[in-house]
Amino acid sequence: MTPCLTPDEFVDLVDGTLAADREAHVATCAACAATAIDVREALAAAMSAEVPEPSPLFWPSVNARVQAAVAESAATGWRAWLRLDVLVPMAGLALVVLAIASAIDAVSPVGPSPADPEVAIAAEPAEVLSEMEIASDAATDDALAMVADLASALPEGGWDALGVTRLPDLDVAAAALTAEERDALAALLQSAVERPKS
Amino acid sequence: MRADATAAPWPLGATPMSDAPETPLDDAALVEAAIAGDTAAFDVLVTRHRRSVYQVCYRFVNHHEDAADLTQDTFVRAWKALGSFRGQARFSTWIYRIAVNVCLNRVSLKTPKTDAVDFDLVADQREPAPGAAIDAAERQAMVRAAVKSLPPRQRTALILRTYHDLSHQEVADIVGTSVGAVKANVFHALANLKKRLEPLV
Structure with a gap:
């Protein structure tokens, strides 16, 4: 057998x-x-034993959920920084940050406290103030408001000293950032402003 | 569709592997476009494979919401890993592999909720001939619960082979084992299923 x-x-x-x-x-x-x-x-x-058929509405929701998750991961991933529409304005923003940091080092700190926004804004040159007004229109955008606050903290003549007559497209750059990235940018800017003067 | 030409189809119908509007682009072209950043191409892939991925996940966890979450996780992981997809395998095989890994990770992390019916309750209601009186929906629910209760390797082999019309070789490629091991797992899965469904089968 x-x-x-x-x-x-x-x-x-x-x-x-x-x-x-x-x-x-x-x-x-x-x-x-x-x-x-x-x-x-x-x-x-x-x-x-068949799998119970979900609602017909379920299938489009799968795509929507995946799209949302993919968009979120793309926005927070390193690839997000490689997009031209982010890179170009972010490069401009980075230049401004560096310029602010240099100016704070170079310009005498004697004068109104940058922490007092009323005093700081009052000391702002008219042309730059106009830019800041644009930024303040987007008051709901924390990143723009933060950049505006920091820029307004420059001492009188600071923008002229920097040779800055027009801010780059900060709204475009800020809009492309996630909340996490905005927090990181805010921390960078804040540390640049608060850095001990040499 | 079947890589193993010698294998005969299972006696009953199996889940179709794709669920998509017809498009002139095959999966490979869509993958290529998606890798280049074309999210619309990836969306077509999702549409094409969402049903089969959901059904794999559902068979694993026997719960709609969990299966929906696992389906989403599968496609998001696929998106992130697209760069590593070299096209040696079909996209469907690749996405099944990701789905199985996502499901096995979930199974190892927690005991998910289930939509299954209570075996004892059903049996008590049907005395003295439980199998004969149970309606089709309850019977199917009991079978799904029994499948879910199988050990992970047996469950994986049975789900992919039985419900998704994959050849033993394809299942072996997905789970990273031999054809012999897949067959052994299918056999033991069926044997265990028989024991667990004794009143019904």
Whole structure:
């Protein structure tokens, strides 16, 4: 008598790919025949259990959820910084930050406290103040407000000393940032302003 | 569709692998576009494969909300890993692999909620001939719960082979094992299923 079927062979049996001589064994072996029936019955039971069909609205929601998650990961990932529409204004913003930091080092700190926004804004040159008014229109944008606050903290003549007559497209840059990135930028700017003067 | 040409189809129908509007672009072209940053191309891939991925996830956790979360996780991971997709395997095989990994991670992290019915309650209501009187929906729910209760390797092999019309070789590629191991897992899954569904089968 030929040996009983192995587990692999029982699967081949229900697949219909078992060799004929091995299949013949099942006809002569009560144990293998019983196991074959069990396997077929279990398979039939398994196949009968369908996944409940979700609402038709569910499928578009899968796409929407994936799109949102992908957009979020793209916005927070390093790839976000490589986009031209972010890189160009961010480069301009970085120049302004560096310029602010240099100016704070170079210009005498004697005068009104930068921490007092009323005093600082009052001391701002008219042209720059106009830029800041634009920024303050976007008061809901914390990043712009923060940049405006810091810029307004420059001592009188600070913008002229820097040669800055027009701010880059800060709104474009700030709009492209996530909350986390804005926080990081705010921390950078704040540390530049608060850096001890040499 | 089947890589293993010698394998005969299972006796009953299986889940189609794609669920998508017809588009002239095949998966490989869409993947290429997605890697270049075309999120619309990736959206087509999601549409094409969302049903089969959801069904794999549902079979694993037997719970709609969890399956929906796992489906989302699968596609987000796929998006992040697109750069590593070299096209040696079909995208469908690749996305199944990610789905299985996501599901196995979830299974190892927690015991998810389930939509399953209570076996004892159903059995008690149907004395003295429980199997005969249970309606089709309850029976299916019991089978799904039994599948979910299988050990992870057996569950994976049974789900991919039985419900998604993948060949043993494809399943082996997805789970990173041999064809023999896949067949053994399918056999033991069916044997365990038979025991757990004894009143019904």
